[in-house]
Amino acid sequence: MASASLPAISATEGGLSRYLSEIRRFPMLEPEEEFLLAKAWRDRGDIESAHKLVTSHLRLVAKIAMGYRGYGLPVGELISEGNVGMMQAVKRFDPDKGFRLSTYAMWWIRASIQEYILRSWSLVKIGTTAAQKKLFFNLRRLRGQMKAIDGGQLTPEQVEKIATQLSVSQDEVITMDRRLAAPDHSLNAPVRGDEEGSSEWQDWLVDETPNQETRLAEGDEFDSRHKLLEAAMGGLNERERDILVQRRLTENPATLEDLSSRYGISRERVRQIEVRAFEKLQKSVRTAAAEQGMSPTALQ
Numbered sequence: 001m002a003s004a005s006l007p008a009i010s011a012t013e014g015g016l017s018r019y020l021s022e023i024r025r026f027p028m029l030e031p032e033e034e035f036l037l038a039k040a041w042r043d044r045g046d047i048e049s050a051h052k053l054v055t056s057h058l059r060l061v062a063k064i065a066m067g068y069r070g071y072g073l074p075v076g077e078l079i080s081e082g083n084v085g086m087m088q089a090v091k092r093f094d095p096d097k098g099f100r101l102s103t104y105a106m107w108w109i110r111a112s113i114q115e116y117i118l119r120s121w122s123l124v125k126i127g128t129t130a131a132q133k134k135l136f137f138n139l140r141r142l143r144g145q146m147k148a149i150d151g152g153q154l155t156p157e158q159v160e161k162i163a164t165q166l167s168v169s170q171d172e173v174i175t176m177d178r179r180l181a182a183p184d185h186s187l188n189a190p191v192r193g194d195e196e197g198s199s200e201w202q203d204w205l206v207d208e209t210p211n212q213e214t215r216l217a218e219g220d221e222f223d224s225r226h227k228l229l230e231a232a233m234g235g236l237n238e239r240e241r242d243i244l245v246q247r248r249l250t251e252n253p254a255t256l257e258d259l260s261s262r263y264g265i266s267r268e269r270v271r272q273i274e275v276r277a278f279e280k281l282q283k284s285v286r287t288a289a290a291e292q293g294m295s296p297t298a299l300q
Contacts, residue, residue, distance in 0.1 A: 085112025
């Protein structure tokens, strides 16, 4: 059951009209015929039966896809995605359940179209939970019911009502409303419309990353501090060095209890050794930095 066997939607002018006209030639199925075709596909893998089931519902796919035109995506692509959902529905349809294929397929068609819209509508992922997806696809409709001015902000009362109705937070309603009011635009778009040679929006973005000179200077300073630290650590005795490393220079610091058990001393004594070792380290680093003409920065 390949999509290549379905009528193609041309991107040229009038392509959609020709497609809608072409799919009308596929007959609608009577309940008994639909049942027999579904059984033939499920039990014997009859490709021709599956093809008839899909093509007889192409008008349903087109009708559902037309309802999503407001998201600014090509209708032809919405229909194509809906056809994919229709084929998935046929693959999973159980005729013995007692309901018509169209009733079952509507869910698959809508799900396929909605997933495509969520993938394509914004470069930034909009919603991952079922409630957020429901908000994305129902906000415009609820706006219309409340007679909210298109492009204007929702009132606090409207936000609260939508949040309650869709079981989402008010912050999610406000954020989604702003996203829908200002969809993504290409950074390569010219600042002044279609003027040839006009600068692009990306030309006005500030590059906040450090320049090469800054990165080199920071790298040199880091190396110098690292050498100072290594030299200062050499001035500590073995116990001081170990306690300081375990308490301040590891990703998961040891507790005073752990170190007191290891060295057979009290927790307060461990704390005193840690503080003394750190002060010695600071003094050594500052002295060495001053001798080298560096800014004596205290260790953090």
